[in-house]
Amino acid sequence: MSQPATSAQWRAALKAEGVPFIEHPGWTTRGRDQATGNPFGEVYGILNHHTAGRDSLALIATTGRPGLPPPLAHALLRKDGVVVLIAAGRANHAGLVADNVMRAIIAEQPLPKADKSRTVDGNDRLYGLEVENLGNGEDVYTRAQYDSWVRFDAALCRLHGWNERSAAGHLETSVEGKVDPAGPVEGYGRRGRFTFTMGRFRGDVAERLRHPASWSPTTEENDSVTPDYVNLGLADGYELAPGAWKDIAFTAEWADEPGGHAAGDATVVKGPATFTGSLALRFEGLDVGEVVQVRMAEYDNAGALKHSHPIHEITGTRGGSFGVLPLTKRIGAGRNLRVRLLNQGPGPIEVASAIVTALVWEG
Structure with missing residues (x-):
């Protein structure tokens, strides 16, 4: 377990990992802690989402959805690979999480199929990242976007001493049938176009964590990519x-x-x-x-x-x-x-x- 990152820790971790980022006004004090009476933390991992829309910053940061007040994530990853920091406190992104999956995240073990019979509030315990993508199976995550995505999750894992199994997808934790994140990826490192899966993503996060935070994957073409x-x-x-x-x-x-x-x-x-x-x-x-x-x-x-x-x-x-x-x-x-x-x-x-x-x- 870990205490949520301070604003200074966010900045230092992302900068060290090579994540380009900007700060949305008021992000350091934005959160649902006071409104709900539920303080954010301890934290155990990162929950990854796709936005299922375009230009979602205002929605996530200040507008929210009917019945779901903002903020709706801690950060937004744009198509150009720039992360926008939105909230440092509790955010309405995870909803109900299957308890058996949450326990696996905490133990940094392979995630089981979600058991809907027992749930916990994931907003208390997980960072939330929204990645801009329409979620229609055709909208492509750009190469810059995926590279920043891997770096972002690796930065938080490195900060808290977690391994790659602390990175989860909403489709893995949800008891409501969520399907995100999903979609095609333009490429990463030596790899050409491929389909996003959490297994492959965690593999890329794990590879980053085996190197110093300053490491970058080679982009030289290689026909011997592991299948x-x-x-x-x-x-x-x-x-x-x-x-x-x-x-x-x-x-x-x-x-x-x-x-x-x-x-x-x-x-x-x-x-x-x-x-x-x-x-x-x-x-x-x-x-x-x-x-x-x-x-x-x-x-x-x-x-x-x-x-x-x-x-x-x-x-x-x-x-x-x-x-x-x-x-x-x-x-x-x-x-x-x-x-x-x-x-x-x-x-x-x-x-x-x-x-x-x-x-x-x-x-």
């Missing part, structure tokens, strides 16, 4: 009725930094990307000689089927029926890859296991 690791599966088996193609909705994710896929998400990889790996399937109740067809399919961002890849078949055998299919493909921008199954037998079967393991190069 993302995708490992998806099923928490429980499910019944597959005969006669119709159906997407596999993955309910489990295993990785060093989980969080790239929501439970029940049918999307395996989002384009543009190149990937290689395998899909392992196990069926129960598939009669000997009966067939389940498997194919990869591409959907657009609106969920419309755009392209189906060649069919693979798994034939029933005594006991369980197994198959391992290779995955090596290129998927374009605006396309999402899913796995589809068609049970050609006379009755329902169980999809007992479905595991995707892949390396993904985005862009």
Whole structure:
């Protein structure tokens, strides 16, 4: 735990980390502490948001929203990479936070799926950063903006002696179905365009924290960029009725930094990307000689089927029926890859296991 940063500590930490910033008038005394009777702190981490709009400074600092008085964050990160300091006290940005996620942030452990049954007020305990982005999946975080974003979170982590797991996204803490932050990023360091995820962001914060605050990532092109690791599966088996193609909705994710896929998400990889790996399937109740067809399919961002890849078949055998299919493909921008199954037998079967393991190069 830590006491909230003083104005002098804010300035020194951001300056040392190379974050360009300006100070909104009155920020050092702005907060909801007196109005609510709830003092800000102890603090345990940073909660990252996107604004879902443009020109949000007045809204965040002085106007607020109906039923939600300002300030709505401690800082705003503009498109040009400049941070605007808005409040030093309590801000209305986090709302209710799942208690199990808050405990993981405090312990600096991987964040679990939010348990909605028990919550705490995140405004008391978390810094809030709003990053300017429309949140429509098309508006791009600029290279300067993402670089400052990584530096900002790293600066607060370094100031308080936290590791990168003290940086969280609103989508990870919310019990109300928040989806931010999200969207495409123009680039960072050697990396070209990629899709924002909290796992990758925490990796970039961790890299900064391994260097002095004055460090900057190289921007030299390098074709050996480390790919993302995708490992998806099923928490429980499910019944597959005969006669119709159906997407596999993955309910489990295993990785060093989980969080790239929501439970029940049918999307395996989002384009543009190149990937290689395998899909392992196990069926129960598939009669000997009966067939389940498997194919990869591409959907657009609106969920419309755009392209189906060649069919693979798994034939029933005594006991369980197994198959391992290779995955090596290129998927374009605006396309999402899913796995589809068609049970050609006379009755329902169980999809007992479905595991995707892949390396993904985005862009």
